[in-house]
Amino acid sequence: MEKKRRSPRGMVQELKDRMRMDPKAFRLYSVLRTLVIVVLVTSIIQGNYENAGLAALSLVLFFMPAFFEERLKIEIPPLLEGVIYLFIFAAEILGEVNHFYTAIPGWDTMLHTMNGFLCAAIGFAMVDLLNRHSENINLSPFYLTMTAFCFSMTIGVLWEFFEFFMDQTFSMDMQKDFIVRRISSVTLDPTGAQIPVTIDQIARTTIETATGKEYIIQGGYLDIGIIDTMKDLLVNFLGAVVFSVLGYAYVKTRDPKSLAGRLLIHPRSEQDQEILDSYLEARSEARQEKKAVRRDRVEQKLEEAESRLDGDPGHPDHWV
Numbered sequence: 001m002e003k004k005r006r007s008p009r010g011m012v013q014e015l016k017d018r019m020r021m022d023p024k025a026f027r028l029y030s031v032l033r034t035l036v037i038v039v040l041v042t043s044i045i046q047g048n049y050e051n052a053g054l055a056a057l058s059l060v061l062f063f064m065p066a067f068f069e070e071r072l073k074i075e076i077p078p079l080l081e082g083v084i085y086l087f088i089f090a091a092e093i094l095g096e097v098n099h100f101y102t103a104i105p106g107w108d109t110m111l112h113t114m115n116g117f118l119c120a121a122i123g124f125a126m127v128d129l130l131n132r133h134s135e136n137i138n139l140s141p142f143y144l145t146m147t148a149f150c151f152s153m154t155i156g157v158l159w160e161f162f163e164f165f166m167d168q169t170f171s172m173d174m175q176k177d178f179i180v181r182r183i184s185s186v187t188l189d190p191t192g193a194q195i196p197v198t199i200d201q202i203a204r205t206t207i208e209t210a211t212g213k214e215y216i217i218q219g220g221y222l223d224i225g226i227i228d229t230m231k232d233l234l235v236n237f238l239g240a241v242v243f244s245v246l247g248y249a250y251v252k253t254r255d256p257k258s259l260a261g262r263l264l265i266h267p268r269s270e271q272d273q274e275i276l277d278s279y280l281e282a283r284s285e286a287r288q289e290k291k292a293v294r295r296d297r298v299e300q301k302l303e304e305a306e307s308r309l310d311g312d313p314g315h316p317d318h319w320v
Helices: 008-019 023-046 049-062 064-072 078-097 107-132 141-170 226-253 259-263 270-310
Strands: 178-180 183-185 197-199 204-208 214-218 221-223
Touching: 008 023, 008 064, 008 270, 023 049, 023 078, 049 064, 049 078, 064 078, 078 107, 078 259, 107 141, 107 226, 107 259, 141 226, 178 226, 226 259
Parallel strands: none
Antiparallel strands: 178 221, 183 197, 204 214
16 A cells, blocks of 8 residues: 655654654653753754754754664664664754863763764664575674674764864864874974974964964964874774674674663564554544544634624624
């Protein structure tokens, strides 16, 4: 049977219905969504449209797990879904809007570590699904974990490419700077023999532009992005390694109650699809019934109002 074309509002409502299937994840989503809406409204009132855009983006990203479940016919475990919601909120609302990246040391490090862990979980799940449901592929547990690890690191590197592009093109400074007190550079070698010259105990750096404007950096030398990039890749590496080890152990035991088992995406069975379709259809019918009851009440009130007017001598119909 061909599905009816749904309006964007109808599609959003169906995605919300899907999210209700996991009560705990849906409660977390509802709380975070309320907080994001507060940020969105407050930002618009204050005229801060950049923060409003980040809040709107967060609301869209919240629907991504349910959207991919619908499009790919997969099931995302509630634990993984909840972690994704928290990651989006921590990165966009707390990190960007509330400036946790600069206010709380290690906030960016924590998120990059979590990103490495989550990307390894997603990469592992994709390859494991292929491995378990293909007659021509039979990958070893070690190969599965290596693929998950490489997938996570690739995502981490691509993100650093994106940060570099934004910094170079739009002067965003996504690759945060660090103050360092020691540098070694072959550029400072007067002989040109590529011998590193080390400057230690740097107390202050002076930058002078061609227009004569001068900037003083107290405490050392300003490193532009490289330390932040390498730190992000390092913690992404650690997160990927942690899940790779958990994933390897899961393949050996296939214990669904293990941490890796509770985070892995799995295909939706025909029985699960039937249950989901029945649930969505029931909720849709319930909404239609509520609309019908509401419409009947409105019509009844209109009829009562008209009957009162018909009996009013001052009504224009009685003037003729």
